[in-house]
Amino acid sequence: MAKFGFEGSDNEDTKLSAVIAPLVLSYNDRIRPLLDAIDKLRHLQVMKEGIELPTIVVVGDQSSGKSSVLESLAGISLPRGQGICTRVPLIMRLQHHSTPNPELHLEYHNKTIPTNETHIAEAINMATNEIAGDGKGISNAPLTLVVKKQGVPDLTMVDLPGITRVPVHGQPENIYEQISSIIMEYIKPKESIILNVLSATVDFPTCESIRMSQQVDKTGERTLAVVTKSDKAPEGLLEKVTADDVNIGLGYVCVRNRIGEESYEEARMEEAALFESHHLLSKIDKSIVGVPVLAQKLVQIQASIIAKCLPDIVKKINEKLHANVSELNKMPQNLSSTAEAMTAFMRILGSAKESLKKILLRGEFDEYPDENEMHCTARMAEMLNEYSKELQQTCEKKDSTDCFLMEEIRVLEEAKGIALPNFLPRTAFLNVLQRKVKQISSIPVEFVIKGWKYIEEVVIFVLMKHSTNYPQLQSSTRRAAQDLIAKMKEISIYRVMEIVEMEKVIDYTCNPEYMTAWGQLMVNQETFMKVMKDHSKPTQLVLEGFGQVEVGHLRQHSAVVEQAFDMKMRMAAYWKVVQQRLVDNLALHLLFSVQNLVNREMEEEIVNELMGPHGGGIERMLEESPSVSVKRDRLNQSIKLLRDSKKVVAEIMDRITANANGD
């Protein structure tokens, strides 16, 4: 109990265990305003905003005596009996009031139904039937019972349906799962105090309610056990509560509830007499027996948990309020004229265009610092590098599988004509070039397809992000972007195929690198030819640009080998130029296309699409989309709720401060 810092001595508790009304004397005045504030917050349903309130939750196995405990505390009759009685969460607000006439009412479905002590059980049953249906089903929609009565402790508790594993006749098959999920919802928050009602007639470790509370409160620091039916099973009760096999951090209170048609006062007298004179029960310490002790403990626990949770509640209310107000401010204004709609539309297009310029053209990604996919210039550079590497690797792979110079020799043999032998036939060179280009011809096309796919994803993401507040614009905007990019991709593919085709049929460069590279490669020719002619020399040699090659097989082609070597070296020098051109041209083309897309064509295409037969026109922006208006309503409601809640907690905090200052 020290965990919550409770005050009050055992002696005081002992005195209270005598039959007295009111049940709790001293705490009410101090606790009442705090509890009222929490009850007001509960009534405002601040829990809907994810803010948990300190709550005493009553759990227990079916027929363990939960309702009986509550009626003992409230001094009224609740529906009691065999089988399931509590079918909805019953929020019970007990309030001491000074007038002798009790006032009772039920609150549910936004209505208040006054009732009285005689008809309360009946009224609860009717309300339960209205909430959960006439059968045996259960519901998690709560029913509130307010009891204002002289002498009751100021306490708010939630009684939950009793846990049962076996559905009784007429109950749904999954009754256990339904009840467990309601119980879990209430006992999980760390702000909840679990009042675990255990019947003295059962073995505590076998109780389902113990199993459940242990799941959420392992150390038991927020669990208090009430042992009912002490009169029915007095043997061994003292040992059971002393042994504490089930880890109850806040301790045990043994009670004897009202039995049969006893009046409330009679029941209290019977209970006091039982614990006073029963030969076994009288041995239990008086600080842990009787309903008055239970009332006292609950009031203390409630006060300390409220005091502990209140600052956090205030903080959470303020945070949520702030977050919701700024979200509402970010929402679009309601547009009322075409001019306003046009301005909003142009603003969206303008901001999307600026965003795309930044990420696609200028490489500024301050809007998306953590989303690597949106760092477009870097991603496109990576794609280009990969493409360049793939071009190179594909050629090298092919070269390494062929025997050195054999392709050139074959082509030269076929290009032979009646002509002077030392002229390199151009057709042979073009033939080899064609084969090489053919080997890599699909790579540039795949590159542009991949590039456009990426650009499309980025463009659509940015457009959707900037038009989130106008979902009615999004389908035509998306369509326009997709159509435009599809068109541009087609053009790119055509253009790339043309570039590849040019490389295939024409051999030209003005790049001086070609001559330089050829010159460097030809330095090896003399050594190579010596090996060809002098059969005593080793047939392996290292050639600049080719590494170690085997040349023995070429000695039988001495007529063309020199020419083949020359052709290979020309091709090697020229191929570097071709590869470079294929990378440079595609990079220039793609960047140029992206510039056109962002700077000119996108805007035009989107406007045309929106104004076109399927676009719906700019007027569509005037109709607020249902999702936006639902969101606006939700935010407004939530802001109102939080403002009301803030007022409630502000009042109580002012009071606490005033008290602390001794006002």
Ligand SMILES: Nc1nc2c(ncn2[C@@H]2O[C@H](COP(=O)(O)OP(=O)(O)OP(=O)(O)O)[C@@H](O)[C@H]2O)c(=O)[nH]1
């Ligand atoms: N002898 C005796 N009987 C008790 C005591 N407490 C409860 N009962 C009886 O046990 C039965 C079940 O009590 P309820 O209070 O309806 O139990 P419950 O846990 O609210 O039941 P459900 O909500 O339906 O699960 C009733 O017949 C009560 O009269 C007690 O201290 N002594």
